[in-house]
Amino acid sequence: MISDSEFPSSLPCRVLLVGSASPVAAALAETLSGVDGVELHQADQSEARERAAVLAPSVVLQALHGYEDGGGFVHACRKSDVLKEVPLLVIAPQAEAAGREAAFAAGATDYLAHLPARTELLARVRYHADAHLARQQRDAAVCRLRASEATLARAQVEIEQLAGLDALTGVASRSRFDHVAQNEWQRARRNGQPLSVLVCDVDHFDQFNERLGQDAGDLCLKKLAGLLVGQLKRPSDLAARYSGKAFAIMLPDTSLDGAVRVAEACRASLERLALSHPAPERRVVTMSIGVASSVPAEDAGLETLLERADEALEAAKARGRNRVMALRG
Numbered sequence: 001m002i003s004d005s006e007f008p009s010s011l012p013c014r015v016l017l018v019g020s021a022s023p024v025a026a027a028l029a030e031t032l033s034g035v036d037g038v039e040l041h042q043a044d045q046s047e048a049r050e051r052a053a054v055l056a057p058s059v060v061l062q063a064l065h066g067y068e069d070g071g072g073f074v075h076a077c078r079k080s081d082v083l084k085e086v087p088l089l090v091i092a093p094q095a096e097a098a099g100r101e102a103a104f105a106a107g108a109t110d111y112l113a114h115l116p117a118r119t120e121l122l123a124r125v126r127y128h129a130d131a132h133l134a135r136q137q138r139d140a141a142v143c144r145l146r147a148s149e150a151t152l153a154r155a156q157v158e159i160e161q162l163a164g165l166d167a168l169t170g171v172a173s174r175s176r177f178d179h180v181a182q183n184e185w186q187r188a189r190r191n192g193q194p195l196s197v198l199v200c201d202v203d204h205f206d207q208f209n210e211r212l213g214q215d216a217g218d219l220c221l222k223k224l225a226g227l228l229v230g231q232l233k234r235p236s237d238l239a240a241r242y243s244g245k246a247f248a249i250m251l252p253d254t255s256l257d258g259a260v261r262v263a264e265a266c267r268a269s270l271e272r273l274a275l276s277h278p279a280p281e282r283r284v285v286t287m288s289i290g291v292a293s294s295v296p297a298e299d300a301g302l303e304t305l306l307e308r309a310d311e312a313l314e315a316a317k318a319r320g321r322n323r324v325m326a327l328r329g
């Protein structure tokens with residue numbers, strides 16, 4: 001029996017020896033039998049893949065006798081879900097030189113044209129078994145990493161949602177906007193002060209996704225979000241992602257004229273930024289903005305103000321886009 005010092009192993013190496021009826025297979029079996037850390041199993045070619053499904057071997061040894069052709073078996077192994085990644089060593093002491101090329105072409109991992117000594121055989125078996133185990137561990141680690149990344153991404157979205165932030169752009173989410181706007185509406189009603197709302201929409205935004213892909217469209221929205229936030233001067237002002245491609249800005253204690261000035265500053269800033277638009281006729285990215293303002297009355301609701309801002313936005317689009325339209329709420 002071979003000692004652990006000659007053939008160290010922390011995990012058992014499961015060897016499936018194929019070609020049990022040949023003298024070569026018998027010699028290999030004698031060499032491997034009783035070796036510490038090696039589990040030896042034998043099968044002929046007809047039953048090898050079925051046995052492999054149960055054993056999950058670390059290494060497959062194919063023993064060929066005389067001029068026996070083993071290329072078909074190797075090729076079948078590489079098409080098998082069970083054996084396509086398992087190291088496959090072909091040992092053919094009496095084969096012609098062409099057999100080596102055929103074996104490698106079919107997918108063999110290693111090839112010996114002689115019956116190896118015990119030390120060489122065990123070294124090759126252990127090397128390929130360890131490499132196979134390392135690949136399995138690497139693949140498992142990659143799977144765990146991807147699962148962890150997906151979990152982290154979901155957690156980040158949940159955190160941002162709890163914080164009232166839009167996951168893509170980092171500005172306030174629609175739910176946060178609605179909540180804050182309702183509070184500001186009630187405050188404006190109590191104080192008799194105006195509340196203004198801007199709804200901003202990128203002109204012909206759909207062409208980003210159609211011509212450049214979603215990543216390009218997302219980048220455009222991120223840049224627009226940063227630009228809008230940069231135009232706000234007071235802590236009470238709020239920019240939010242209003243819908244897929246639209247943003248809203250809430251301006252408490254701001255008249256219609258003041259809101260229009262902010263809207264025009266936003267529109268002009270985007271035009272000066274000169275982001276390239278995928279449609280040649282558009283040249284640069286622009287946006288249309290609808291503005292509405294109101295001093296809340298007892299019988300009016302916030303919904304009316306938002307509807308007027310949307311109507312103003314549609315009017316801006318109807319008049320050629322890249323402009324600001326205002327309606328009193």
